[in-house]
Amino acid sequence: MTETIDIAEVAKRSGLPASTLRYYEEKGLIQSTGRRGLRRLFDSSVLQHLALISLGRFAGFSLEEIAALFTPDGPKIDRDLLLAKADELDNNIQRIMAIRDGLRHAAECRAPSHFECPKFQRLLRAAGKGKLKNPRKSGGKTR
Known part of the structure; x- marks a missing residue:
């Protein structure tokens, strides 16, 4: 028991x-x-x-x-669902690593202004197009 x-x-x-x-x-x-x-x-x-x-x-x-x-x-764990989530996490990791690298570059960039840095400009364009969204799903309670 x-x-x-x-x-x-x-x-x-x-x-x-x-x-x-x-x-x-x-x-x-x-x-x-x-x-x-x-x-x-x-x-x-x-x-x-x-x-x-x-x-x-x-x-x-x-x-x-x-x-x-x-x-x-x-x-009952659905293996296909696990693989799909792992693929989603891989995509999020790649996106987050690109953002991290862009931020590190911007912090170390020798350009007189960040707005003159081509790499920082690419990061801004990606953000402006909504490509830097938070990977967490929205909606509902997240307790």
Whole structure:
């Protein structure tokens, strides 16, 4: 039999605030097993679910994408989805490295003004065309 722990202990062990745990439960990502007074109770296996959710969030998956991983039989990880996310991360890394290199060049550039530096001008043009957008997905809560 697995251990039952209350929401305060889950929060302590996972490092997530109780409000996030309640939000994840509301979204169907985790399930409580009952209550002890006003406190929700969880099976200790919830900690592994929360670790998977945290890993997914860190990798840039939306909560909706993460929720799709959970089935009644347990987590089912879509390998194609993982490969697509890895490709997306590769693209973001390349873009961020180009920005980093441009900023370093601008910091060290000997041109009298940054606006006279061709490399800085290219960086400005890219920004002006919206090519430097934040890679994080917008919309919805990001707890």
